[in-house]
Amino acid sequence: MAGSTLKKFDPKKFDESKAQHLLNRAGFGGTERQIAILAKMGLDKSVEYIIEYKRITDPSPVQSEDFDNDIMRPLTNSERQIVKKARQGGDEAALETFRQERQRRQRADRKQIAEMEEWWIKRLIETPRPLEEKLTLFWHGHFTTGYRTIENSFHMYQQNAFFRTHAMGNFKEDLVRGIVHDPAMIQYLNNHQNRKESPNENLARELMELFTLGEGEGYTEDDIKEGARTLTGYTFKDDAFAFQSRQHDDGVKTIFGRRGQFDGDDFVNLIFTKPSASTFIIWKLYRFFINDLPHGPTPDATKFVGQLASVFKRSNWNIKSVIKAMLLSEHFYDEENIRSIIKSPIQLIVQAMRTINPPDRKKLLRTLSLASNLMGQKLFAPPSVKGWDGGRSWISTSTMFMRQNTLLFLITGQRPDGYAWDADGSKYDAISLLGGRTKSPKQAVRYLLTNVLCNPSVQQEREDALLDYLKTQRNVIDNRTVTGLLTLITAMPEYQLS
Amino acid sequence: MTHHHHHEDENMSTGNENAYSRRLFMQQGMVFLSMATTVPSFLQNSAHGIMLPVGSLVTSQAGVPDDRVLVVIQLAGGNDGLNTVVPYGSRDYYNNRSQLAIGAPGNSRSNAGSALSIPGADGIGLHPNLTGLRELIDGGQAAIVQGVGYPNPNRSHFTSTDIWQTGNHSAQGYGWLGKYFDNTCAGKPNPKGSIAIGSKAPLALHGKTQKAVNFETEELFRWAGKSSDDSLAATYDDINRLETMQGVSKDSQLDFLVRTSLDAQVSSDRIRKAVQKQPLVKYPDGQLSQQLQMIASMIRADLPTRVYYASLGGFDTHANQLNSHANLMRQVGDSLNAFQKDVSAQGNGGKVLTMMFSEFGRRVAQNGSAGTDHGTAAPMFLIGDMVKPGLLGMHPSVTKLDEGDLIYNTDFRQVYATVLSDWMGADDKAILGKTYTKANVLK
Numbered sequence: 005m006a007g008s009t010l011k012k013f014d015p016k017k018f019d020e021s022k023a024q025h026l027l028n029r030a031g032f033g034g035t036e037r038q039i040a041i042l043a044k045m046g047l048d049k050s051v052e053y054i055i056e057y058k059r060i061t062d063p064s065p066v067q068s069e070d071f072d073n074d075i076m077r078p079l080t081n082s083e084r085q086i087v088k089k090a091r092q093g094g095d096e097a098a099l100e101t102f103r104q105e106r107q108r109r110q111r112a113d114r115k116q117i118a119e120m121e122e123w124w125i126k127r128l129i130e131t132p133r134p135l136e137e138k139l140t141l142f143w144h145g146h147f148t149t150g151y152r153t154i155e156n157s158f159h160m161y162q163q164n165a166f167f168r169t170h171a172m173g174n175f176k177e178d179l180v181r182g183i184v185h186d187p188a189m190i191q192y193l194n195n196h197q198n199r200k201e202s203p204n205e206n207l208a209r210e211l212m213e214l215f216t217l218g219e220g221e222g223y224t225e226d227d228i229k230e231g232a233r234t235l236t237g238y239t240f241k242d243d244a245f246a247f248q249s250r251q252h253d254d255g256v257k258t259i260f261g262r263r264g265q266f267d268g269d270d271f272v273n274l275i276f277t278k279p280s281a282s283t284f285i286i287w288k289l290y291r292f293f294i295n296d297l298p299h300g301p302t303p304d305a306t307k308f309v310g311q312l313a314s315v316f317k318r319s320n321w322n323i324k325s326v327i328k329a330m331l332l333s334e335h336f337y338d339e340e341n342i343r344s345i346i347k348s349p350i351q352l353i354v355q356a357m358r359t360i361n362p363p364d365r366k367k368l369l370r371t372l373s374l375a376s377n378l379m380g381q382k383l384f385a386p387p388s389v390k391g392w393d394g395g396r397s398w399i400s401t402s403t404m405f406m407r408q409n410t411l412l413f414l415i416t417g418q419r420p421d422g423y424a425w426d427a428d429g430s431k432y433d434a435i436s437l438l439g440g441r442t443k444s445p446k447q448a449v450r451y452l453l454t455n456v457l458c459n460p461s462v463q464q465e466r467e468d469a470l471l472d473y474l475k476t477q478r479n480v481i482d483n484r485t486v487t488g489l490l491t492l493i494t495a496m497p498e499y500q501l502s
Numbered sequence: 503m504t505h506h507h508h509h510e511d512e513n514m515s516t517g518n519e520n521a522y523s524r525r526l527f528m529q530q531g532m533v534f535l536s537m538a539t540t541v542p543s544f545l546q547n548s549a550h551g552i553m554l555p556v557g558s559l560v561t562s563q564a565g566v567p568d569d570r571v572l573v574v575i576q577l578a579g580g581n582d583g584l585n586t587v588v589p590y591g592s593r594d595y596y597n598n599r600s601q602l603a604i605g606a607p608g609n610s611r612s613n614a615g616s617a618l619s620i621p622g623a624d625g626i627g628l629h630p631n632l633t634g635l636r637e638l639i640d641g642g643q644a645a646i647v648q649g650v651g652y653p654n655p656n657r658s659h660f661t662s663t664d665i666w667q668t669g670n671h672s673a674q675g676y677g678w679l680g681k682y683f684d685n686t687c688a689g690k691p692n693p694k695g696s697i698a699i700g701s702k703a704p705l706a707l708h709g710k711t712q713k714a715v716n717f718e719t720e721e722l723f724r725w726a727g728k729s730s731d732d733s734l735a736a737t738y739d740d741i742n743r744l745e746t747m748q749g750v751s752k753d754s755q756l757d758f759l760v761r762t763s764l765d766a767q768v769s770s771d772r773i774r775k776a777v778q779k780q781p782l783v784k785y786p787d788g789q790l791s792q793q794l795q796m797i798a799s800m801i802r803a804d805l806p807t808r809v810y811y812a813s814l815g816g817f818d819t820h821a822n823q824l825n826s827h828a829n830l831m832r833q834v835g836d837s838l839n840a841f842q843k844d845v846s847a848q849g850n851g852g853k854v855l856t857m858m859f860s861e862f863g864r865r866v867a868q869n870g871s872a873g874t875d876h877g878t879a880a881p882m883f884l885i886g887d888m889v890k891p892g893l894l895g896m897h898p899s900v901t902k903l904d905e906g907d908l909i910y911n912t913d914f915r916q917v918y919a920t921v922l923s924d925w926m927g928a929d930d931k932a933i934l935g936k937t938y939t940k941a942n943v944l945k
Contacts, residue, residue: 103821103871298755344755378701378718388660396758401766402701402716402723404759409726418726463747469740476733488734491727496741497759 006304008338010311010329017337018047024458025342028502029293030054030331031134033355036439036455051331055172055324057133064127066165071120073158073243075113110155117157121383122369124164125376128350129357135327139171140164141350142292144383145391146285147183147215149192151384158243159188160384175285176276176321180216184268187240193389196239198232200253208232210389212275221280223260230257234271276321282313289326294336295344296395308335343459343501346398349379351502352407353414360437360456360490362414363430375410379403399500411494415487434486445474448481449489457493458502466496570925571850573797573810573841574679574706575790575858577834579818580659582827583863583880583908584900586632587646587893588617591625592900598867602824602874604629614824620646623893631832634839638885643842643851645889645943647917649898651879651910655862659818659876662861667706669915669934678918679809680709681933682926697773697800698811699793707811714811715769720777720796724770742767776803782847785840788833790814794841802848808926817860821871834858838885846887855925855944856885859914865906879910882917888925888945895941916941 013022023042027034031054034042042050079087083102090098128137144167151160163186170178183189184207190196198204208231213219223231237252238245257266259274266274275281286309291297297305312326319325330336347355353372356362365371376382380403386392412418415432438451449470454460470489477485493499589595590606605612607619607627617627618636628636638644652671656662664673676684683695696707698716707714717723725742728735742763750757777796785791793812800807814834819827838856845854863880879898898908919930919938931937 099870298758299753346755346759380702399759399762400701400703400713400716401762401769402703402718404762404766405717405723405725405770406701409722412725412727416727463749465744465747466741469737472740473733473737476736488731491734492737492741495725495727495738497756497763500759501755 006340008304008308008333008335008340010308010315010333010335012332013047013334013337015047018050019043021342021460022047022337023050025337026050026054026331027134028355028458029336029345030327031138032128032351033359033458035359039455047332051328054135054331055328057136060132062133063130066168068162068165070123071116071158071161075109075116076156076158078242113155113157117151117160117384118373120157120161120164121373124383125350125354125369125372128354136168136171139323139327140168142289143167143171143179145386145394146288147179147186147189148386148389148391149186149188150386150388154188154191156188156191157384159191162186162243163188164384172324172327174321175316175323176272176281179323180211180275181269181272183215184211184235184238184272185245187243187245190238190240190245195235198236198238199248199251200233200236203229203232203236203253205229205232207238208235208271211271214390216275216284217278217280218284221284222278227259230259230266231271233257234259234266235268238268282317283309286313286316286326289330291394293327293330295341296346298396304335304338304340308333343498345502346395346500347502348392348394348398349376349381349403349407350383352379352500353410355502356411356414356494360415360494361433363432365414365417365430371413372410375406375413378406379410407500408495411499412491415490415494431483432487433483434490435481435483437486437490438481443481445471445479445481448486449474452486452489452493456490457496457498459498462496462498466498569853570927571801571808571810571854572679572921572926573794573812573854573856575794575856576663576704576811576813577817577830577858577860578659578663578813578815579860580662580862580864580876581817581830581860581880582819582823582874583860583877584866585614585823585827586629586831587648587881587897588627588629589625589897589900590617590627594866594900598900600868601872602868615828620893626893626897629828629831629835631828632835634835634837635883636835637839638842639891642891643885643887643889644838645884645891646893647882647884647912647941647943648893648895649879649908649911650859650882650895650914650917651862651908652913652915653910655878655907655910657862657876657878659861664705666859666861666914667704669918676710677704677706677708678922678933679706679811680712680714682709682809682922682928683712684709685932686928694769694806696809696811697769697805697807699796700811700813704811704813707809715765715773717770717773720774723766723774739767772803772805773800776800776805779803781844783840783843785844786833786836788837790833791837791840794837795844798841798844798848801845801850801854819864819873820869820875821873823873838883842885851887854886855888855921856883857917857921858883858885863908866900866903866908867906878904878907880908882912882914884917884943890943890945894943912941913938917943920944 020039020043023039024034026042027039045053086098087102131137144164149160149163151157166182166186170182173179193207193210194204195207198207205228209228212223212228212231217223233253234257237248239248240246254265256263259266259271260278262274264270290305290309295305312329315329316326335341353376380398381392417430438448443451449467450460453462453467470492473488473492474485584595585602585604588604590604596603602614603612604614605616607617609616615630618630618632619627620639635644652665654671656665661673665671667677668675669678679696683692692712695712696714698704698707698714699718700716701718703714703716725738727738744760745764747760750760777799779799779802781795781798785795790812797810797812800810816826816830845851859882860880862876862878864874864877869875895912898911902909915934916938919934920940920943922928922930922933924944
């Protein structure tokens, strides 16, 4: 339906298919039962339930004790003295001991980040607050920081917890202001090297280009240089932000034509006076939650983003207000926007785990983290400062097979190297997906197209292909044939869409 | 607000309702054991990553045969050029690298070994493990372009790689070989044009319309469900081999997915069939060797592909580099040697030009950990019957440095321009956006 806007969606039209769309986009899909309950609750209560997720008890709250903060700790003063002496005295043996200790710590830290990756995948799969994790993933891709650059897993963990805490917080006050004080980000964008005498522009540049305004939107190279001066001395000590006043340039700066003795907090305030501060992040949320726009902005999208940007500005940069308005809007439920986003690798595997109930295969989490990497999305390691490009960039001839084979592995245990099904010994109770009801071939196929492919209106060719497969199995509906149907459905190009 | 109580009454939960999570939770508790040992081998193998590209049918310029092939090899991480092409005649080389310097030919005192001499070259030799490359030089099939780089060198792996891949100092825009296809195929994508080996096609092969086919290994480049059940396989083919579907509009998301899936299916058959053949020569072990063997097989099978892309990682040698770099040199020299022998035995020696580069070289002085940090200019290599063999250009000075780094004397785009125009028969200026003086590297 062309012309849909931010106007509220008609609650009478909120049925199972719309509830399913809501769960796919605001989270990672849902079971038939979850969808039915939401549909019964209706539009307003469903959106409220999903958004007010803090009312739902978190069974495994994030605690800093979950991980070791000591692995990459800085050297103590006495250690530093010993190294200094060894250097001066040419004591190679002592230096070698320190080198080996450092290498041991780096190995331990790489092990910890691998555990953290699995920990997050597990959270994504298990959380009763899917929107919280989905937004945490969004912010991770937006305020990109990569482990390979900073080599400090605990700082990655702290940043992840920060995103989760402020997932629906205030964009300006919580998220942007917070991120310029975040040790992982400070290190990733070299702000610990941004000193009065030798400014480093990296954070100042990305703060405007990638985090708030968009490339070249309302600022000049001089604004970057002056902005960098405001952020001098913003560094970290061990695991916490530190302001080094001796490294800070407290002179007068000119930013966006305004003069003052600005510091980094003033810089953030100034950025939010620019028009694109209210639209840039909204476009990004739009591409993540509504439509990834492979051909660029459409007139409807542009109008909708304009309306949503007003809500954003009126709410004083409140993300929750934006998400709520979005999930209640007629545009969100527009047929044009349903099944219009290519699933990220994380969406693909988490949604599969949460909806088709595969068995917990051996080393499942390790396997999923490796598979997501091969599909192009390694958590805590986005490919560059731009994060993940998303959309069609997820798909290549190689990742297409990788996606199909990962689902095949979840469903059957089958590996590309040719071992038998159920090679790891765990059986998949596929038939229970049908809800324990006996179904005719046609009913079974329709049921799976609706609940697994999330696309009951798929082209007739698809339905016919599945029915033909069942015919070769003498139309028996049992664990084996339902497993077969699932491997085929998850190998459909349509399955890549959300 | 008590809505959530109301919901709980209805047993609503947006949590994972599957038995999976409960079982997993009980088994693992809060302890995260290392899971490294029983990862499925298909994932483990591929996590190491390999890259190969396949080429295309391209309308060539008059006089340029359209079966010419370019193979690009990327040494990822920054290859130490000074320990690859060794300036053993320079005192400063030894002064800067007390633990790492390779001795002059015949000098057995250095624990880094002694360099291989290069016929006609004075004071410059090869890493002792590059015997395979030396043999190619002797056979008139290998050229070394010395001191290749670009102005204002960038020392970030990612940015410098993008600079090499786009041919653009801002590291922005499409890949130089993608632009080659965009330019020569009248704006139509040519899925048979380029093949990369790896889970991602490199930026070099991405054009505005051109997309490369890429795959990691033969066994990963197919749907694994096929082997188990014939009727499943038939239905899978029904689903993934459709070129178009009723009611799917052109270039919609679904159309894009259907087409990519079709490209994957079609190239899977051809590529897998091609690479399953035994090569004509024995290849050494190793990732680069494996990739080059697959590329040679595809060339032999006459795939209509003009550009292949392979890569080998591990060159970021910041610490204790002697052994690791020596192993890489052995692998590089021996793999190139086997590959060239293979294509020659196929009768394709005159059709295949191989070009090898790294995103940067390393600093002249070794660091405190018996390794080297990110540097600048480094040698590029060209292999094939059509190259001017031996050392080309000047070795960059080890004495006159720019803040401890070598100063380049050939811009890599001069080499690209030569390859594009004189080998591929393309308009190098249109592709590179500027006229570069040709490097005199081909016969």
